[in-house]
Amino acid sequence: MKKLIGSLILSACLIAPGIAAPTALLITSDELEDAWKPFVEWKAKQGKPTKVITTEEIEKSYKGSDIQEKIRLCVREHIDKHGIQWVILGGDSQLGGKGIVPDRDTVHQTRWGKNTDIPTDIYFISPTNWDADADGVYGEFEDDREAISYPDGSVGLGRIPVRNAQDIKAYTDKVISYETDYPKGDFGSTMVYTCTVAGAYPKVRRSWDDHVSKALPDGKMSRYFANKTPWDKKEDGDFQLNTANWIELINGKSVGKFHFHGHGLIEGWELEGHQMFTSEHVSKLTNKGAYPIITTVSCFTGHYDAAQDPCIAESMLRAPDAGAIAIVAPCREGKPHFMDPSKDFPLMMREGKMDGTTTTMTHFWEMGIRDNLTTGAALMKTKAGLAPKAKKSAMFHMCLSELNLLGDPTIAVHPK
Ligand SMILES: [Ca+2]
Numbered sequence: 536m537k538k539l540i541g542s543l544i545l546s547a548c549l550i551a552p553g554i555a556a557p558t559a560l561l562i563t564s565d566e567l568e569d570a571w572k573p574f575v576e577w578k579a580k581q582g583k584p585t586k587v588i589t590t591e592e593i594e595k596s597y598k599g600s601d602i603q604e605k606i607r608l609c610v611r612e613h614i615d616k617h618g619i620q621w622v623i624l625g626g627d628s629q630l631g632g633k634g635i636v637p638d639r640d641t642v643h644q645t646r647w648g649k650n651t652d653i654p655t656d657i658y659f660i661s662p663t664n665w666d667a668d669a670d671g672v673y674g675e676f677e678d679d680r681e682a683i684s685y686p687d688g689s690v691g692l693g694r695i696p697v698r699n700a701q702d703i704k705a706y707t708d709k710v711i712s713y714e715t716d717y718p719k720g721d722f723g724s725t726m727v728y729t730c731t732v733a734g735a736y737p738k739v740r741r742s743w744d745d746h747v748s749k750a751l752p753d754g755k756m757s758r759y760f761a762n763k764t765p766w767d768k769k770e771d772g773d774f775q776l777n778t779a780n781w782i783e784l785i786n787g788k789s790v791g792k793f794h795f796h797g798h799g800l801i802e803g804w805e806l807e808g809h810q811m812f813t814s815e816h817v818s819k820l821t822n823k824g825a826y827p828i829i830t831t832v833s834c835f836t837g838h839y840d841a842a843q844d845p846c847i848a849e850s851m852l853r854a855p856d857a858g859a860i861a862i863v864a865p866c867r868e869g870k871p872h873f874m875d876p877s878k879d880f881p882l883m884m885r886e887g888k889m890d891g892t893t894t895t896m897t898h899f900w901e902m903g904i905r906d907n908l909t910t911g912a913a914l915m916k917t918k919a920g921l922a923p924k925a926k927k928s929a930m931f932h933m934c935l936s937e938l939n940l941l942g943d944p945t946i947a948v949h950p951k
């Protein structure tokens with residue numbers, strides 16, 4: 536009897552209010568720990584108690600070859616022993632293993648050339664260390680194969696690439712707005728595809744027609760392609776995808792979901808007439824309270840780990856009272872990954888066969904909306920679905936490694 540009473544008291548303690556077991560783990564630095572407190576308090580109110588652990592604590596408490604390895608071991612311990620469902624990397628990364636939450640660089644040799652420094656955030660939720668041959672080079676498609684594992688979809692992951700307390704405050708305010716005061720009406724069910732590359736028109740069309748529209752049957756979708764938009768006046772394509780018109784699209788507060796397809800650089804999206812949408816234009820955004828989620832295949836727009844900072848995705852996330860709430864973007868070139876490029880590439884041009892990057896973005900939307908998932912869960916379940924291809928193809932291995940979620944992984948893709 537004593538034993539029973541003892542265990543009842545123990546269970547009561549474990550489920551007592553205020554000490555609910557954390558469902559999310561947020562990693563940041565000692566310096567920024569306090570700045571995250573309002574975010575953490577907010578998440579607890581949302582039923583997602585969040586534990587904060589700093590890289591300084593991790594450095595002391597875990598054994599591993601470097602800080603990234605120690606972070607991975609810490610994350611896995613929290614997943615395996617404490618049932619953590621979301622992992623939030625709460626800070627930017629800088630070159631050479633520096634920054635608030637340093638990224639893990641993995642190496643990729645594909646038909647596009649060799650990349651040695653692809654920031655691979657899925658490494659942190661991996662049960663294996665991505666360096667089977669222990670040469671200190673991570674993610675080698677063949678030599679490290681046995682130690683490479685992809686997400687299984689059970690844990691949501693994202694990085695909020697902030698640098699200081701002001702960034703954290705601005706982002707936290709946006710998350711609270713997103714979760715309490717999401718715009719009424721058609722905002723959430725309106726999706727815009729922009730595309731400035733003619734060869735991509737067919738696959739961008741199919742992204743909606745064959746997939747996202749199925750999850751959002753009452754959705755309102757518009758295509759702003761270089762050759763035709765709903766806002767053309769005298770002739771097809773005369774509404775230009777230029778910076779002024781993009782600012783208008785976002786400031787109109789009527790579109791909650793964007794997919795941008797076209798060229799890009801670290802500092803911005805390239806629109807028609809080689810106009811660049813950069814941080815200068817982000818500063819003209821006034822979409823307070825109406826923060827869209829964005830997917831984009833534009834090269835380098837998610838290059839959060841660069842010496843040059845911010846990348847355009849970071850500008851959009853850090854902007855106070857404006858910009859975006861979450862972005863899935865390539866950290867380097869936005870490549871069309873295919874299993875059999877010589878056969879698949881012409882099919883892409885002709886009939887819109889989707890490559891790995893466009894498939895990732897499309898499934899993120901389709902699954903996230905249909906299954907009512909959070910952003911982090913939607914992207915990791917998408918990667919889980921593509922994992923069999925990544926095991927067979929170095930290009931898909933790169934695809935899964937290089938597309939990171941920038942933003943809070945615990946917010947809904949499609950708030951009700
Ligand atoms: Ca290796």
Ligand SMILES: [Ca+2]
Nearest residue numbers: 627839840844
């Ligand atoms: Ca950065």
